[in-house]
Amino acid sequence: MALIDRLGETLDKGQGSGIILSTVDSLLDWARGKSLWAMPMGTACCAMELIAASFNKFDFDRHGTFPRPDPRHTDVMIVAGTITKKMAPAVKQLYEQMADPKWVIAMGNCAVSGGIFYYDTYSVVRGVDEFLPVDVYIAGCPPRPESLQDAVFRLRERIATESIAPDRRREAVLTLPGSADISFGVRPGDHGADEQGGAR
Amino acid sequence: MTAEIGSDACFTNRIDPGVDELVVNVGPSHPSTHGVCRVIVHLDGEVVTKAEPVIGYLHRGIEKMAENRTYLQVVPLTDRLDYVGSMYANWAYCRAVERLAGIQVPERAEYLRVIVCEMQRIASHMMSLGSAAADTGAATMFIYAFDQRERVIEAFEELCGARLTYNYVRPGGVSFEIPEGWTERVLQFCRDHREGLEQMDRLFFGNVIAKDRMKHIGVLSPEDAVAWGASGPVARGSGVNWDMRKHDPYSVYPRFDFDVPTGSNGDCYDRARVRLFECYESCRIIEQAISQMHPGPIRTPGLPRLLAPRPGDAYDHIESARGALGVYLVSDGSVRPYRMKVRSPAFCNLALLPLLAEGHMLSDLVVILGSLDPVFGEVDR
Ligand code: SF4
Numbered sequence: 004m005a006l007i008d009r010l011g012e013t014l015d016k017g018q019g020s021g022i023i024l025s026t027v028d029s030l031l032d033w034a035r036g037k038s039l040w041a042m043p044m045g046t047a048c049c050a051m052e053l054i055a056a057s058f059n060k061f062d063f064d065r066h067g068t069f070p071r072p073d074p075r076h077t078d079v080m081i082v083a084g085t086i087t088k089k090m091a092p093a094v095k096q097l098y099e100q101m102a103d104p105k106w107v108i109a110m111g112n113c114a115v116s117g118g119i120f121y122y123d124t125y126s127v128v129r130g131v132d133e134f135l136p137v138d139v140y141i142a143g144c145p146p147r148p149e150s151l152q153d154a155v156f157r158l159r160e161r162i163a164t165e166s167i168a169p170d171r172r173r174e175a176v177l178t179l180p181g182s183a184d185i186s187f188g189v190r191p192g193d194h195g196a197d198e199q200g201g202a203r
Numbered sequence: 204m205t206a207e208i209g210s211d212a213c214f215t216n217r218i219d220p221g222v223d224e225l226v227v228n229v230g231p232s233h234p235s236t237h238g239v240c241r242v243i244v245h246l247d248g249e250v251v252t253k254a255e256p257v258i259g260y261l262h263r264g265i266e267k268m269a270e271n272r273t274y275l276q277v278v279p280l281t282d283r284l285d286y287v288g289s290m291y292a293n294w295a296y297c298r299a300v301e302r303l304a305g306i307q308v309p310e311r312a313e314y315l316r317v318i319v320c321e322m323q324r325i326a327s328h329m330m331s332l333g334s335a336a337a338d339t340g341a342a343t344m345f346i347y348a349f350d351q352r353e354r355v356i357e358a359f360e361e362l363c364g365a366r367l368t369y370n371y372v373r374p375g376g377v378s379f380e381i382p383e384g385w386t387e388r389v390l391q392f393c394r395d396h397r398e399g400l401e402q403m404d405r406l407f408f409g410n411v412i413a414k415d416r417m418k419h420i421g422v423l424s425p426e427d428a429v430a431w432g433a434s435g436p437v438a439r440g441s442g443v444n445w446d447m448r449k450h451d452p453y454s455v456y457p458r459f460d461f462d463v464p465t466g467s468n469g470d471c472y473d474r475a476r477v478r479l480f481e482c483y484e485s486c487r488i489i490e491q492a493i494s495q496m497h498p499g500p501i502r503t504p505g506l507p508r509l510l511a512p513r514p515g516d517a518y519d520h521i522e523s524a525r526g527a528l529g530v531y532l533v534s535d536g537s538v539r540p541y542r543m544k545v546r547s548p549a550f551c552n553l554a555l556l557p558l559l560a561e562g563h564m565l566s567d568l569v570v571i572l573g574s575l576d577p578v579f580g581e582v583d584r
Pocket of ligand 1: 047049110112113114118
């Protein structure tokens with residue numbers, strides 16, 4: 004919200020009056036990072052914390068993350084729970100159904116590595132990264148809902164450096180006319196990416 | 204809706220030429236299947252002619268893993284069985300171990316177990332009621348129910364540091380003494396919870412939409428309930444007065460004064476309502492337990508870390524939020540169980556789905572499934 008306020012202020016006193024110079028990358032990353040709709044792939048105990056995160060006490064919606072159980076609507080898949088060998092093809096298929104760009108959060112030890120079910124069992128996949136590209140890992144059995152929210156912030160930081168050009172990473176900062184630069188995609192000082200470089 | 208890759212009822216609604224039947228595959232990832240259940244539904248128009256639950260998507264081999272753990276190390280595994288009500292599986296397992304090894308549990312530990320398990324029942328029923336309401340489209344109710352559930356979970360967190368996987372009940376007692384001020388907190392919760400229940404009763408159960416969606420849906424006769432081995436609120440919703448706490452009393456339950464609510468119609472509405480009334484009874488039990496509890500040891504003194512019971516077997520069951528939860532243990536005299544078998548109420552109740560869903564609309568299927576309240580950690584183990 005603060006960012007939007009500052010944006011209006013900048014536009015008012017800027018010489019460009021109503022014009023923002025930007026790149027497609029920074030605008031896209033800003034928009035994507037702020038509204039990450041989640042595909043809740045809750046299979047086991049961690050799903051309870053995933054539900055708790057979206058309900059009253061923790062209220063995930065305020066961060067723009069909203070659970071939608073339809074892969075076509077979502078940007079990030081939150082794998083919460085044990086993935087068994089029987090379930091893995093379905094998870095993979097759901098991931099493939101999601102529209103690009105898409106990200107994966109592995110929530111809980113089971114999704115990270117198999118967790119408590121790493122040893123002595125014959126039916127559990129040892130970590131969802133055996134078949135999906137995972138962006139953020141959260142440890143815990145189960146992790147607290149706050150950890151999940153933190154993971155979404157981490158994911159935003161990552162998204163802020165993405166580019167539409169393949170194999171390119173940006174130092175995401177957008178300069179507005181007549182003002183100090185406003186970092187789009189991340190809060191300044193949030194993660195050390197508040198460099199002053201203009202949009203490339 | 205998705206399907207397991209490679210299955211024939213996959214991707215599309217297959218229409219057999221000449222037969223007016225549609226096979227729809229619900230799950231294993233579907234918002235209303237309460238976990239990873241897949242149901243193959245045969246439809247005639249919109250009416251279900253046959254519903255086959257396919258389970259095993261969360262089979263983690265917990266019973267087999269238990270054979271490689273010492274008796275104490277199995278307790279964390281039992282947390283992961285019924286993850287909506289972890290305390291029950293802890294307790295059922297510990298009772299089996301105690302019976303196998305002949306351990307006497309101190310009285311205070313029994314009271315603490317009763318208190319946490321009744322609170323767990325409230326937490327579990329809140330989850331069940333909330334999701335049952337969400338299945339009928341009343342998402343607001345979920346918020347109110349979850350509010351109550353969070354308060355229980357916060358109390359548990361203060362007690363043992365975990366929000367979900369408590370590992371609290373151990374063979375021979377419980378792991379921690381209650382912190383200062385905890386009983387007042389619980390008593391305050393009980394008072395507030397009654398108000399919350401009344402509010403939910405008015406908000407949801409008096410609502411005409413909820414009645415329309417849930418009354419006369421998925422009717423289970425008392426004879427069928429007994430014949431299919433249903434237990435817990437599913438059996439009691441049909442009027443079968445069967446509660447382990449009353450009819451096979453264990454622990455200190457005979458000392459408490461409480462009722463067993465039963466329904467009369469055996470439909471989804473009654474099953475959900477029974478859960479609501481059970482929460483009142485749980486509050487009563489908690490209050491009595493707190494007033495009767497005396498200071499004392501919470502663990503059996505002198506219990507060795509490595510239990511090695513004499514060869515033999517033992518079975519014990521308790522009344523969990525889903526019904527009669529039993530654990531069968533076989534010992535060969537070593538420090539590890541030779542075999543552990545869990546009699547899961549959720550599994551037995553889920554078996555009723557084909558019976559109940561037949562002849563109802565597809566949209567009623569999720570309501571019926573929700574009213575059976577399966578937890579797939581326990582179904583698949
Ligand atoms: S990480 Fe722990 S809490 Fe989460 S699904 Fe696995 S066993 Fe359950």
